[in-house]
Amino acid sequence: MKDTTTSFLSNNINEALSYIFLVFLLMSIIVILFFYFSRKKIIQKEIEKKNLEINHQKELLRSVILTQEAERKRIAQDLHDDISSKLNVVSLNTHLLKTPNLSDDELQDITNNITDLTQKALENSRRIAHDLLPPVLEKFGLHAGIEELVVEFNSSKVVNVIYKNDLMFDIADIDKHLHVFRILQELLNNSVRHGKATEISIAFKSIDNQNTCIYSDNGIGFDSNSDSAQKGLGMKNIESRINFLNGTFSLNSSLNNGVKINFTF
Ligand SMILES: Nc1ncnc2c1ncn2[C@@H]1O[C@H](COP(=O)(O)OP(=O)(O)OP(=O)(O)O)[C@@H](O)[C@H]1O
Ligand SMILES: [Mg+2]
Structure with a gap:
């Protein structure tokens, strides 16, 4: 009789322990899953934030490059229109000076042209340099x-x-x-x-x-x-x-x- 009672009690304790163990296991799984998913969510948010930052930096870099290109284009245009074209005419005029039998008036005109244009080219180059720095x-x-x-x-x-x-x-x-x-x-x-x-x-x-x-x-x-x-x-x-x-x-x-x-x- 005593043996049956002891075995009954021990069975019950075992069953109870199994339940407690199962509950703990379940709870641990829930806690682990909870931490796993919340951590995943945090990491995902961090990645999204980093991506936004990277995109923003990319956008800034793009605007720096675009501005640089626009600036280069403007300088090229300034050099072409305000310096090269004037030096071109100066060069034509200097060649004209080699023409034989030029009258005094013609000579005067050509030299005036050259002085005038070199003066303008000089002023323009100063303005371009001034804009740069x-x-x-x-x-x-x-x-x-x-x-x-x-x-x-x-x-x-x-x-x-x-x-x-x-x-x-x-x-x-x-x-x-x-x-x-x-x-x-x-x-x-x-x-x-x-x-x-x-x-x-x-x-x-x-x-x-x-x-x-x-x-x-x-x-x-x-x-x-x-x-x-x-x-x-x-x-x-x-x-x-x-x-x-x-x-x-x-x-x-x-x-x-x-x-x-x-x-x-
Ligand atoms: N002081 C200001 N008062 C009113 N609006 C402004 C002022 N500064 C900037 N803005 C507004 O912000 C916009 C962006 O300015 P931003 O300088 O970036 O470009 P932009 O002047 O239009 O072109 P860019 O500078 O490239 O020639 C302008 O188009 C304008 O609408
Ligand atoms: Mg502006």
Whole structure:
């Protein structure tokens, strides 16, 4: 009798233990599956984020290449139209000088032509070089370069640009400063071209030990997420230049509220 009771009890315990083991096994499987799927989801999200970043970088690179090509085309056109064509005529005129029995008047005409055209070719080559790298920037640094840019914009009388600078720029950092200069050139062009701004402010300050540029205009503003704002190359180039400078960029604008931009470099 005692044996049957013991065996019954032991059977029950075994059964209970089996159930507990099964429940634990099931729970462990559920927990493992849960972690597996949530981890998979996290990794998938990370991959998606990385893909977005890569696509964005690709887009930036594309705009840099497109701008470079456009710039090359413009320089080629400038060289062709403003230099080569003039030197061509200079060359024709110099050959004319070899013509025998030229009268004094003819000689005068030809030499005047040559002086005139070489003078123009010289001026044009200076303008092309100036566009590529403003000499004032190279000789006197960013501050003087921006002052000159501001004077050029203000001379149009369409817009009043106010420029303040609390920073000291080291001429050795000219490569970096050329990026800052090009960013401001693009921002000013956009404010006048798209924003129809009449007042623009540029201020350089040190904020939290960071060289910061605070830029604003009183133009019509825009929605930076709109399709039309995504089409241009200017803002994308600004972003790549900011990347080169290891800086940050923030833009605040809405329709009819002008544009406010802060960037660090
Ligand atoms: N200061 C501004 N005021 C109003 N709209 C602006 C301003 N800056 C940019 N935008 C808007 O953002 C768009 C994108 O500017 P972005 O400089 O990238 O291109 P773009 O000026 O149209 O062409 P690109 O610079 O390539 O010649 C502009 O077309 C314009 O609609
Ligand atoms: Mg632009």
